Amino acid sequence: MTWGVWGQNLSTSQIAANIEGAVALGVHTFDHADIYGGYTTEAAFGTAFQQTAVAREATYFITKCGIQYPCEARPIPIKHYDYSPKHIRFSVENSLRNLQTDYLDLLLLHRPSPLMDAEPIVATLNQLREEQKIKAWGVSNFTPSQLRLFERFETPSWNQIACSLTHNAPLLDSSLDHHQAQQIGTMAWSPLGAYFKEKNAAVLRIEAVLKPLCQKYNANESQLLLAWLLRHPATIHPVVGTTQLSRLEQSVTATKIELEIEDWFVLTEASWGHRAP
DSSP states (O other), rough: OOSSTTTTOOHEEEEHHHHHHHHHHHHOOEEETTTTTHHHHHHHHHHHHHOOOGGGOOOOEEEEEEEEEETBOOOOOOOOOOOOOOHHHHHHHHHHHHHOSOOOEEEEESSTTTTTOOOOHHHHHHHHHHHTSEEEEEEEEOOHHHHHHHTTOOOEEEEEEEEESOOOOGGGHHHHHHHHHTOOEEEEEEETTTTTTTOOOOOOHHHHHHHHHHHTTOOOOOOHHHHHTTTSSSSEEEEESSOOOOHHHHHHTTTTTOOOOOHHHHHHHHHHHHHHO
């Protein structure tokens, strides 16, 4: 999202350089949604990808569908969700054209709708998988109860949720427990949370304990915030939104940090503002 017009609005050559640079660092997964950039970022990425020397089979393309977003490209009267078989198929085929690929590695239902009917949705997704237009499907921003609606027919392979040290509700609201019990992969968007965006009481408490830990682990604040996520047994995959390869390299290095359990709780306690229950 941050590579397109909703973020840094990188040029085609800049996006191509970022793709090649990411792959060189061992990062092969690229996370999209059809609505990013007002339905423009997928196409910008697809054009840039064709200018790289990266093989499609060496990458993993994720995209999302379901949100109908009012904008210039889609002048609809109101933002809403559409998970009809017709719209899911339309979205997938449109994303395939924009990304200039024959298949999606993973399709996510972008946000839950109050009008979701799981059975025809799963049937449509399975048909698209049989047609080899998608290899797998999952969801995004779903609660455990919403996941259970779908598990009557098939368990989603992934759930992409907001999870960070400053947004750690998934630790205790059964989200991460449910993912582990049902073997649903966990992706975390905004993995750095509000730490660099706000100066509220929680952030100030975290800052006070995080900076000394930076010296202990010879790491920067971003790396330790990612290490906090990676310490969880749910095997959380952070969705890193940076446009800078130097910061992406730092994020990759964070995977090597082994955060001690006491330090994990020091950070968590600072976020909570109280001792562990």
